[in-house]
Amino acid sequence: MKFTIKHESSHRMRIHMHAYRMTYEQADTLLYYLHQAKEISYVKVYERTGDVSIEYIGDRQNVIDLLQQFHYDEVDVPTGLIENSGRELNARYQEKLIGKVAFRYLGKWLLPYPIRACFITANAIKYIKNGVQTLWQRKIEVPVLDATAIGVSVLRNDLDTAGSIMFLLGIGELLEEWTHKKSVDDLAQSMSLNISHVWIMQDGKERLICTSDVKQGDQVVVHMGNVIPFDGLVCAGEAMVNQASLTGEAIAVRRVAGASVYAGTIVEEGELTICVKEIGGSSRFEKIVTMIEDSQKLQSQLESKAEHLADRLVPYSLGGTVLTYLLTGNVTKALSILMVDFSCALKLAMPISVLSAIRESCLYGITVKGGKYLEAVADADTIVFDKTGTLTKAQPKVVDVVSFDGREPDELLRIAACLEEHFPHSMAKAVVKSAIEKNLQHDEMHTKVEYLVAHGISTTINDVRVIIGSYHFIFEDEKCIIPEGKEALFESLPPEYSQLYLAIDGKLAAVICIEDPVRQEAQAVVNSLRKAGLSKIVMMTGDSERTASAIAKKVGVDEYYSEVLPEDKASFVEAEKAKGRKVIMIGDGINDSPALSAADAGIAISDGAEIAREIADITIGADNLYQIVTLKMLSDNLMKRIRKNYRSIVGFNTMLILLGVSGVIQPTTSAVLHNSSTLLIGLKSMQNLLD
Incomplete structure (x- = not known):
C-alpha cells in the first residue's frame, strides 16, 4: 500500500494513505491490522483525511515494511469487529453536532429576520405539541416546562430567547442520544460471544473445530455449563437453558428436540445437540442492544432518584412562576423562574455520567x-x-502424574484429558494443555460424559466406569479405594500441590498434581x-x-x-x-x-x-486482579460525580432563580446561563473518571 510520511519524531509518525477516500470499513481494517503488530504501541486512523497516527517501539524500518505490506483485502478481520466498531456511529453524530451548530450561527448571521422568525416559530410548534400531549396524559413533567418557556417567549415576540432555548435543548438531546448509543453499543460488543472452538457431531463422534469452520446445518454439541454459540434447533438431547442474556429472566427453560435455542444462552443442566440455523453474529448483537436498552439494569438508584426528582420539581417551577407574577405583577420576573428548571440538567447529566463510566470501564478491560x-x-x-x-x-500447570494401577503416567493423563476437555474449568484446562504439550492424541473413546458441579466428571470407557474429580467426590461420594500396597505412595503425595484424582472401576488409578500458585x-x-x-x-x-x-x-x-x-x-x-x-x-x-x-x-x-x-x-480480565481495584475506584468516583452534579445543578439554578426574581438578570440571560450550564455539566460528565 502506498503512503506518505507527513510528520515524524522520535518513535512517532503521521502518515497519509494514498486513497481517494477511506471508508469506515477500510479504516477499521487498517486499525485492526496495525493493532496486531507487536511494534505498534498506539494507532489512530482518521477516515475523513486518510491519515494515521502511529507510536511504535523498536526499529522504524519494521513499521515501514509493515505498512508497505498492507492490503485491505488481505486482512482477515474477525466477524463482527467492523460491524460493531462504532466508527460510523461517531462520525454520524459528529456531523449532526457540527451541522446543528453551523446552522444555528450561520442562520443567525445570514438569514433575514422574517425567515428566521418563521423557522423559530415552526420549530417551537414541535415542543409545544409535546408539552400539550404530556398534559393530555395528566402529567406535569419536563416537556410541559419546555413548552411553556418556549411558548411564552414566542408570544412575547422574544424569538431570540425561544431560539436559544430550542438550540441548547437540541444540543443536549443530541449529546445524550450519542453517548447513550455509543455506551450501549460498547457494552453490547463486550457482551458479544467470544467462542473460538466448538464440538460438532460427525459420524457419531464429537470433534473439536474452529467456530469459523462451522456451516449452516452442522450439528453442534453443547455440554453443561457452556454457552450456545449459534441460533438453531435442538436435534437431540434435553437441557435446562438460561436465557437471561437475551430476556433478562434468570429462570432456566426446558429445551428438547425440535425446540429453538439462541446464541448466547447457557446450558445449565443436561446436554444438547443443535442443528445450526444462523451463523452470523449481528442478530445476537442486536438482541443484546435491545435487551440493554429495555432493561432497568442500566439505571443506578441515584440515577433513578435524580430522574424522579426532576419530574417532581416541574410543578414547583410552574407554581413559582405563577406565584411570582401574582405577587409582583411583573412578567419578566415570573419568566425568570420559567426559564430555569432543575429537570433538564438532572435528566441529562445523570445518565451520561453512568453510561460514560460504563464506557470507560471497557477501556480497562472491565x-x-x-x-x-x-x-x-x-x-x-x-x-x-x-x-x-x-x-x-488463571493458568494452573500439571507438574506430575502419579500412577496407582501400573499404567504409564502419559496414558493416564491421556484418559484424564479425554474427559476434562469437555468442561470449562481452570484445572481441566491445565490437564488438557499438559496432554497437548506431550502430543497425547486420542479419539473420543468414552460414552456420554456427565459433569457433577463442584465434584467431578464421570463416564464409561470399554464398559468400565471412569471418574475424575476431588477427594470428596472420589473417596467419600463414590467410595473408591486405594489399590492394595499403594497406601504409602498415597501418603507421600506432595502437599504443596492441588490434586485431581482419577479412578477406574472403583479403584484409584492416578493422582494428577497441579501447581496452582x-x-x-x-x-x-x-x-x-x-x-x-x-x-x-x-x-x-x-x-x-x-x-x-x-x-x-x-x-x-x-x-x-x-x-x-x-x-x-x-x-x-x-x-x-x-x-x-x-x-x-x-x-x-x-x-x-x-x-x-x-x-x-x-x-x-x-x-x-x-x-x-x-x-x-x-x-x-484474567491477567491482573488490580482491575478489581480499578473497578472500585471507578465506582467510587462515579458516585462522587453524581452527587457533585446534583449539588452543582441545584445550587447554580437556585442562584439563577433568585437573581431573576430580584430583577438582577433578564429572562434571556437566565435561559442562556441555565442551558449553557446544563450543556457544560453534560460535557463534563462525559470525561473519564480516572486520569
Whole structure:
C-alpha cells in the first residue's frame, strides 16, 4: 500500500494513505491490522483525511515494511469487529453536532429576520405539541416546562430567547442520544460471544473445530455449563437453558428436540445437540442492544432518584412562576423562574455520567452490565473470593502424574484429558494443555460424559466406569479405594500441590498434581481493597483445609472457608446480605455461578466458565486482579460525580432563580446561563473518571 510520511519524531509518525477516500470499513481494517503488530504501541486512523497516527517501539524500518505490506483485502478481520466498531456511529453524530451548530450561527448571521422568525416559530410548534400531549396524559413533567418557556417567549415576540432555548435543548438531546448509543453499543460488543472452538457431531463422534469452520446445518454439541454459540434447533438431547442474556429472566427453560435455542444462552443442566440455523453474529448483537436498552439494569438508584426528582420539581417551577407574577405583577420576573428548571440538567447529566463510566470501564478491560452494579461496588463492604483461578493464577500447570494401577503416567493423563476437555474449568484446562504439550492424541473413546458441579466428571470407557474429580467426590461420594500396597505412595503425595484424582472401576488409578500458585498481586490487591473501604474480605474454596489455610494466610484475607459446595457459597452471600451488608462475589467457575447470581455485584474472570461470565454482572480480565481495584475506584468516583452534579445543578439554578426574581438578570440571560450550564455539566460528565 502506498503512503506518505507527513510528520515524524522520535518513535512517532503521521502518515497519509494514498486513497481517494477511506471508508469506515477500510479504516477499521487498517486499525485492526496495525493493532496486531507487536511494534505498534498506539494507532489512530482518521477516515475523513486518510491519515494515521502511529507510536511504535523498536526499529522504524519494521513499521515501514509493515505498512508497505498492507492490503485491505488481505486482512482477515474477525466477524463482527467492523460491524460493531462504532466508527460510523461517531462520525454520524459528529456531523449532526457540527451541522446543528453551523446552522444555528450561520442562520443567525445570514438569514433575514422574517425567515428566521418563521423557522423559530415552526420549530417551537414541535415542543409545544409535546408539552400539550404530556398534559393530555395528566402529567406535569419536563416537556410541559419546555413548552411553556418556549411558548411564552414566542408570544412575547422574544424569538431570540425561544431560539436559544430550542438550540441548547437540541444540543443536549443530541449529546445524550450519542453517548447513550455509543455506551450501549460498547457494552453490547463486550457482551458479544467470544467462542473460538466448538464440538460438532460427525459420524457419531464429537470433534473439536474452529467456530469459523462451522456451516449452516452442522450439528453442534453443547455440554453443561457452556454457552450456545449459534441460533438453531435442538436435534437431540434435553437441557435446562438460561436465557437471561437475551430476556433478562434468570429462570432456566426446558429445551428438547425440535425446540429453538439462541446464541448466547447457557446450558445449565443436561446436554444438547443443535442443528445450526444462523451463523452470523449481528442478530445476537442486536438482541443484546435491545435487551440493554429495555432493561432497568442500566439505571443506578441515584440515577433513578435524580430522574424522579426532576419530574417532581416541574410543578414547583410552574407554581413559582405563577406565584411570582401574582405577587409582583411583573412578567419578566415570573419568566425568570420559567426559564430555569432543575429537570433538564438532572435528566441529562445523570445518565451520561453512568453510561460514560460504563464506557470507560471497557477501556480497562472491565465489562459492566449496568449502572446499578457500579453503585453496588461503590457501596460494598464485603467481598468474597473464589480461590482457584481467582486468587491463584488463571493458568494452573500439571507438574506430575502419579500412577496407582501400573499404567504409564502419559496414558493416564491421556484418559484424564479425554474427559476434562469437555468442561470449562481452570484445572481441566491445565490437564488438557499438559496432554497437548506431550502430543497425547486420542479419539473420543468414552460414552456420554456427565459433569457433577463442584465434584467431578464421570463416564464409561470399554464398559468400565471412569471418574475424575476431588477427594470428596472420589473417596467419600463414590467410595473408591486405594489399590492394595499403594497406601504409602498415597501418603507421600506432595502437599504443596492441588490434586485431581482419577479412578477406574472403583479403584484409584492416578493422582494428577497441579501447581496452582498464588497471583503475585493477590496480597497487594487485598490490602488495596481493604484501604478502599471493604471491611470484610473472605476466601471460599472447594480445596482441602490444608491448602485453603496456606493460601488464606499468604494473601491476608479476614476469613476463609474450605471444602465448600456451590450452595455453601451462595448461602454465605445471602446470609451476609441478610445482615445488611453489601456483597461482591468474584469467581470463575460453574460452581461459583449461584453465588455470583446472589451477590449485589457478581464479578467473573474473563477466561472462566461461560456460565459464570453470563450470570455475572461484571467481567474483568484474567491477567491482573488490580482491575478489581480499578473497578472500585471507578465506582467510587462515579458516585462522587453524581452527587457533585446534583449539588452543582441545584445550587447554580437556585442562584439563577433568585437573581431573576430580584430583577438582577433578564429572562434571556437566565435561559442562556441555565442551558449553557446544563450543556457544560453534560460535557463534563462525559470525561473519564480516572486520569
